Amino acid sequence: MRQDHLITATQLSRDDIEAVLDRARAVADDPAAYADRHAGRVLALCFFEPSTRTRMSFDSAAKRLGMNTIDMGDVDSSSVSKGESLSDTVRVIEGYADALVLRHPSEGAATLAGERVDVPVVNAGDGAGQHPSQTLLDLHTIREDHGLDDLTIGVMGDLKYGRTVHSLAAALTEFDANQHFISPESLRLPRSVRFDLHETGAQIREHDDLEPILDELDVLYVTRIQKERFPDENEYHRVAGEYQIDAETLADAPDDLTVMHPLPRVDEIAPDVDETDHARYFEQAHNGIPVRMALLDTLLENANPDGDEGTEVGR
Amino acid sequence: MSDHELRVSKIRDGTVIDHVEGGQALNVLAILGIDGSEGLGVSVGMNVPSDRLGRKDIVKVEDRELSQSEVDVLSLIAPEATINIVRDFEVVEKNRVTRPDGVTGVLSCPNRNCITNAGEPVETRFDVVADGVRCDYCATILRSDIADHIDV
Numbered sequence A: 001m002r003q004d005h006l007i008t009a010t011q012l013s014r015d016d017i018e019a020v021l022d023r024a025r026a027v028a029d030d031p032a033a034y035a036d037r038h039a040g041r042v043l044a045l046c047f048f049e050p051s052t053r054t055r056m057s058f059d060s061a062a063k064r065l066g067m068n069t070i071d072m073g074d075v076d077s078s079s080v081s082k083g084e085s086l087s088d089t090v091r092v093i094e095g096y097a098d099a100l101v102l103r104h105p106s107e108g109a110a111t112l113a114g115e116r117v118d119v120p121v122v123n124a125g126d127g128a129g130q131h132p133s134q135t136l137l138d139l140h141t142i143r144e145d146h147g148l149d150d151l152t153i154g155v156m157g158d159l160k161y162g163r164t165v166h167s168l169a170a171a172l173t174e175f176d177a178n179q180h181f182i183s184p185e186s187l188r189l190p191r192s193v194r195f196d197l198h199e200t201g202a203q204i205r206e207h208d209d210l211e212p213i214l215d216e217l218d219v220l221y222v223t224r225i226q227k228e229r230f231p232d233e234n235e236y237h238r239v240a241g242e243y244q245i246d247a248e249t250l251a252d253a254p255d256d257l258t259v260m261h262p263l264p265r266v267d268e269i270a271p272d273v274d275e276t277d278h279a280r281y282f283e284q285a286h287n288g289i290p291v292r293m294a295l296l297d298t299l300l301e302n303a304n305p306d307g308d309e310g311t312e313v314g315r
Numbered sequence B: 001m002s003d004h005e006l007r008v009s010k011i012r013d014g015t016v017i018d019h020v021e022g023g024q025a026l027n028v029l030a031i032l033g034i035d036g037s038e039g040l041g042v043s044v045g046m047n048v049p050s051d052r053l054g055r056k057d058i059v060k061v062e063d064r065e066l067s068q069s070e071v072d073v074l075s076l077i078a079p080e081a082t083i084n085i086v087r088d089f090e091v092v093e094k095n096r097v098t099r100p101d102g103v104t105g106v107l108s109c110p111n112r113n114c115i116t117n118a119g120e121p122v123e124t125r126f127d128v129v130a131d132g133v134r135c136d137y138c139a140t141i142l143r144s145d146i147a148d149h150i151d152v
Ligand SMILES: [Zn+2]
Pocket: A108, B109, B110, B111, B114, B115, B116, B135, B136, B137, B138, B139, B140
């Protein structure tokens, strides 16, 4: 991957993705070999929106590469609440760190940050936009189970605001996956995502119900439908209830169906699914560590071509 | 020849924007940031019969020539337009507009949650795509409603 930043999944070619995933596999196989790889370097965690798991996942990945991390803390207590622009904030933090991880409530925030600084920026979620590091760990999880060729995937839930969905759908076009999208009418894919999918000639189909296509799927990727998306609570309960799965839903599913979820889940996957062979969402979350290690390693290597990190791995 | 057409041909120095899609003349003026308060001589012909368009609008602005970024945005709402630069009563240049690759700093993003609408010191930037323009920051696509988002 010859990229300065990771902003959207659409910027990634198949080769880029495979290079990071190969490296993630190497990291997972021999984590000790990476333990000091970026010793002395600092990763800044800039979360303008609450998140515990993504922040912790990057924190852990950085530390396992020998890095230190700095964290701007809660937005309420930082200068952002005093009205400082994102442009200024990242320019200041750039001087403190070798790379930035950014989560922000506005779409396009990471693109802007990437234009303002010279150190690598990783988009860890921009509003309803993109969340490409999640996509890399999703793809890693899928690849370990099924490979990425000839894949048939069903993505269910909130497709309109779900940034993990937008990034994943874009990346899967690089692998010519058959993509099924299952959601209520009001939460279908947004126009911009649809546009990108059509541009690539991707095979996509949209459905109201999971049941008719369940037996075709290799992967079922479930996302949360949020209460805030609905004007009234009854409507939310009625709609969300139709997009929940439990062990019984999966009784007729193919034996090797992989069920994924970006987590946190609320009640869209019943706990009884955890006990089935389909459940992969906890491994998926754990895969965030080697994948984010591989990603940071790659970006830091690109940013410091004369660095002393040792030999290239996975390229 | 009607009085109106006579007037259009009688401009001394300035720009005549012809073959504007019927009904878009006021948007053309909005793109140019002209509302009359500048004191420029402005004539507008609306829904004039046209061989090429059926009905067309014509905008004539005296003592004003267009910048490239103005022409770029103009091309998005008036793709058939011709731009005639007039100096000393002569048409010295006659150009068809061409669609640019992108437009910078002229349109505002319709997505209220876009970072370009968050008070940042940033110029908007849109890529021109098949049937509209697309925000470089949030990827929102703007189609027929481009004229509503001209930032003047
Ligand atoms: Zn935008």
